[in-house]
Amino acid sequence: MKHPTFYFLLFTLLLASCAPAPTPTGPQTITVMTHDSFAISEDVIKTFEAENNAKVSFIQSGDAGSMLNQATLTKDAPIADVIFGVDNTFLSRALEADIFEAYQSPELTNIADEFKLDPSNRALPVDYGDVCINYDKAYFTENNLAVPQSFEDLAKPEYKDLLVMENPATSSPGLAFLLATRAHFGDGYLDYWKSLKDNGVVVVDGWETAYYTNFSASSGKGPQPMVVSYASSPAAEVFFASPAPSESPTASIVASGMCFRQIEFVGILKNGQNQTLAKKFVDFMLSQKFQEDMPLNMFVYPVNKNAQLPEVFTNFAQIAESPASLSYSEIASNRDAWIEAWTAAMK
Template sequence: MGKSAIYLVLFIGLFCTSVCPAADRPSIVIMTHDSFAVSEDLFKPFEADNDVTVRILKSGDAGAALNQAILSRKNPLGDLFFGVDNTFMGRALKADIFEAYAAPGLKRIPDALKLDPTQRLIPVDYGDVCLNVDKAWFADSTLSPPADLDDLIDPRYKGLTVVQNPATSSPGLAFLLATIGRYGEKGYLDYWRQLRENDVYVSMGWSDAYYGQFSHAKGGTRPIVISYASSPAAEVFYSEKKIDESPTAAVLAPKTAFRQIEFVGILKGTQMPVVARRLVDFMLTEAFQEDIPLNMWVFPAVTGTPLPDVFARYAQQAANPVVLDPEFVESNRDRWIEAWTEAVLR
């Protein structure tokens, strides 16, 4: 080997010793859904303190990702799973894929969000799925925006609403559960049949509903859409021009919204249980909780977490949302979706 080659090898070795130490670190893997988003350098302090690299394994939507975690439980694909929500919580607990962990940060989380007494699933964030309306469309109309779910079946609102299919969409499922919480198991299908008669449009997912069919989007014609109570804040934040008022509004009358809560759990079989517990703790620190609103557009679970101004001003919470027992949802979810499909799509 010539001198120049030797110098090159020495240089690369010195460079990687000082600049690339993370290459030799073990990885701790967070398995999650495709909508998971955090700031680029959020995990850097945790990685330095624990001499690890945090790797994010996105595995489809929340339901698909959970199914993968369950199917791979004998040889887990990750160390933690983030993104089980209360619509699939019963399935996750029944599969027994998580380790119990009494995280100290649970003391700072409201009891209403702590749905798992076994402490296998730790609340991280929450948001309300609800009706959103195009304010400009209604301002130009003689019709007032809907104030309640009952308005959607009024003939005056015919052809104005777009929802998501609960079999393929997380907010679609949440809205179906909202109607079950509101009208009960005996009444929700009658409500949906009336929605069908009133020409409700069913999209496969949130993106098509919000950016394709909603009248606030280019080419959309329907001024009522199922989205989140934080969506008006996102409209202000992402507006190309500076605006002081959101062009959309959330409808949050009693029992019109479903509170969706997301959890993190340590997967059984992790080879890094101590670091995994520390990572759960990190996700309940102010640094992580403050990062949630402008990345995932939901509320942080830890009480007292400072909110960014745009979120504090324009994101809302329902005072009286629908919250169903996770075991009740797990026992009936598939039956409800099948019955919904029969009533609405066939």
């Protein structure tokens, strides 16, 4: 005679076999806050989504300064899980605001120490590029005008009204340019800026407006033949042209001290809804696949030492051999005061 326990177990197994199969879990959602210049190939994002059963949503939030302000104001109830685009000019402000969750990604082993500015790994480096003045070659040729080779040249009468730049208070390239002048002139930097103001320098809120509306070599055919942009921008001019020209219509002024090396970071936002997936997305951004896709989307250099550059980038993008240098600690201690003084001087 079989024990009653046997019939109980048999009954349980029969019930289990009749139960409906569990419903597959839908994709998790991760939200990434970025600046307006962020771009990456759709198939690269789809790779991450497929590998992690995820859906990635992006929130573009203005220039780097505006994005950081928004992240700081919403840090107790963040609107995203990850933030990308805080650079070394704004990094100390982000760290002081305590918006990041520390994370030591395994991909950091493939990144040189020179890019790792936060030893606590709250902000992890993703890319770098040199902020420089770009110029419209045709304008200078047609007007038989020499290309300026120093900050001092820019204040000369022959370059009056020819330069557009971004506001350092709201734009990371604008702040990078301000820092380059501070490194060059020291305490006399405000006197220099007053001379630029007298010489008609045009200030706009962000890079998109400066490059695509004011710059004469861009699609907007604006009034200024010089713009504060990146040393990689000439490669973008070739890449997006149809047909592709044999040389770029623009070039960068990479004279000693006239460029500032900008490093951009990614961080996991504290109190985010999906920190496990956020860590995976940070790993993905630092991986070779993502890093190799960046140059022809954002025209920046990858920090992953294994990432290969595309040919158009190596042929037309420029690198400053002697960019301006200010220590991270000096920027952290003085950035806000320098911006306030600049703002007052430029009124």
